[in-house]
Amino acid sequence: MTGALLQVEGLSKTYVGRMSLVGRLLGRRPTAVRAVSDVSLDIERGEILGLIGESGCGKSTLGRAILRLHEPSAGRVTFDGTDVTALSPAAMTAMRRRMQIIFQDPYASLNPRRTVADIVGLPLQLHGLASGRAAQRETVAEMLEKVGLKAGQIDRYPHQFSGGQRQRIGIARALISRPDFVVCDEPVSALDVSIQAQIIQLLQDLKREFALTYLFISHDISVIGYLADRVAVMYLGEIVEQGPVEAVLSRPRHPYTQSLLSAVPKVEATARTDRVRLTGDLPSPLNPPSGCKFHTRCPLAIDICRRSAPHRETVGQGHDAACHRLHEGLSITDGGSAA
C-alpha cells in the first residue's frame, strides 16, 4: 500500500425540501434531510473498503457525493492529491475517467434503446480515448470478453441479456476508461445467489488485473466480510465504527454493529444463536434523534446518550467507534445490564 488514494474529510450532504408559498410568507424554514453527516474516511490504494448499513442510512448518497454525482453540501474529497470538490464541472467530468461507479440495478442503469457497443463505448467517446469508430468497437469487444461476455454480443440491446449479464455490461462500462477507483454500489444485491458469486469473483479478478481500488457499498455483511479489507458501518448518515474487517466482524465495539452482526441468519449455525432483537424501526432522517442517533434502538443507552453525540475513539489498530460506553466492555449480547 502506498498511502491513501482517496481522502474524505467532513463530507455532508443535505437535501432541502421545497417550500410552499405560504410557508415562505410565514418565514418557515424548509425541511432538510441530512443524508450524510460529517463523514471522514480514507481509502488506501489497492484496497477494498466495505461500507455497510441498512436502507436509508446514507451509504449510496455517500458514494455518489464522493463522485460528485450528488454535489456535497460540505466537506472535501481528495483523490490522488487533487481536491475534487474544488474542480470545475468540466475538470470533474475529465476526472471521472479515473473515478467510476457500478450501480445496483442492472435493469434501470442501462439505456434500453442503446446497443452494448454504444453503452460501453460512451466513456471512450466522452474522454476521447478511441480514435475512430472501428478502434472503439474493438476496445469495447475486448472489454466484453474481459467481463465474461462474448464479443459477438456487441450489437445487442440490454433486454436481450439476463440480470447477471447486464451487471457485466455495467462493469464493462465502468472499467473501459481504465479508472483507478470504482464505487461499487450494491452491485450484487439484485442478483440470485449463484449469479452473485460469479459477479463477486469477476470483480475480484478485475481488481487484480486493472489494479483497482473499490469502495464497496452493501447491506450484506457476508459479502463485505468475504471481500473487503476494511469496513465502515453507517447509521443514519454517520459512520459509527470502522476498522480492519476481521477486527470489526469478530470484535464489533459499537452496539449497532453488534446487533447488525447478530441479526444475520447464518447457514453454519443450525441451532438458533442468541439473537439481540433491536426494537423499533430506523428513525426518520427528517427528524433524527438527539445525542447519539442510535439511542432510540440501543439496549445499552443511558442518560448521556440522549444528550450528547459521541465522538469516534480508537479502540484498536486502525479500528475506531463512536459510543459513550465503549470503555465499559459491554456487549449487547449479555443483555446490557452486566457492567
Add this chain to the structure above:
Amino acid sequence: MSRPLLQVRGLRTVFDTRAGRVCAVDGVDVTVEPGECLGVVGESGSGKSVTFASVMGLIRPPGRIEAGEILFDGVDLRQLSRRQMQAVRGRDIAMTMQDALTALNPALTVGTQIAEMLEAHDDELPRGGPARARAIRARAVEMLGLVGIPSPDDRLKQYPHEFSGGMRQRIMIAIALASKPRLLIADEPTTALDVTIQAQVLELIDDIRARLGMSVVLITHDLGVVAQHCDRVIVMYAGQVVEEGPTAAVIGSPRHPYTRGLLASIPRPALRGQPIRPIEGQVPELIDLPPQCRFHARCPEAGPDCLRPIEMRRVGPGRQVRCIRTPAEAGP
C-alpha cells in the same frame, strides 16, 4: 405422524406464451406436516412461488394447472368450486406476498383491510349490529398488537403508506393471521427488509406458529434464513424439486450438485482470500425443455447418462434427491 396438512402430488403448472409452453412447475411433490415449518429454497425461475400460487388457486390464464393433486387435510382443492375455494383461501390457508406495499390496498385503512378478512372468514363473531362491529374492531386491535405494532388502537385508522416497510410486512402477516389459518404461506416475507427488521419479522412468525400451532411454508432464496427457522427444506431448480430433507442434514451434507453449488456460492467471511466457486452459466429457459436433468448444463458431474428423465430417489431418512450420481439408499 398424523395425516399431512398439505400434500401436493405431481403438480404441473404451465403458461402458454407466444414463445412456447413454459412449464414453470413440473411434477412437484410437497408435504407439509401439522405444526412444521417447511423451507422452500430456489433462485428466480425455480417455480417456488408458482407452486404455492397453484396451491392457493391463484393461477390465472395464460397459466393453468395441467396435472396433479393438491390435498389439504385430505380434500383435493382442485375439485372445489370457486366459491368453496374462496372459503378455504384466507380461512384455512393464508399467503403473504413479498412486496407488502403492492399487496396492501393503498386506498383503505389498515383497520378496514383486517376487518374485511374477519368479515369474510370469522364465524365466531356476533351475527350483526353494533356488537359485531365492536367485536371486529377489538379483534383487529388484537391482531395488530400480536404482530407488535405499537399503539394499535390509533394505527388502525392509518393507511399503508404511513407505515415503514417492516411494519407493512407485519400488517400483511396480521391480515393473513386474522382468520387463524392452519397453514401460512410466506412468500419471501423478508427479502425487501433490512437484516435487523428481518430478524424481527421471522421471530414473529416463529412465535405465532408456536402459539397457534399452525404450519408455515417459508419461501426464500436465503439458505441462512432456512437454517435458522425451518425444520425441513426442499430445494427447487427450474420447476422441479431437486432435493428434500431435514434442514440440518441438507445443509450439513448436501447431496445434489445444485444444492452444493448454492452453498458454495454464498460468500462467507470465513472464506476470505479463497476463491468462491460459483455455479457456472445460468438457469435454463423453461420453454419446451427436453425431458432430462435440468441442471446438467451447469453441473460439474454431468455425463451423457444425465440426458434422460431423472426421478427423485430416497437417500436417507426423510431425504430425497433428483440425481443419478447420488447412490440410493439400499432398500429394505
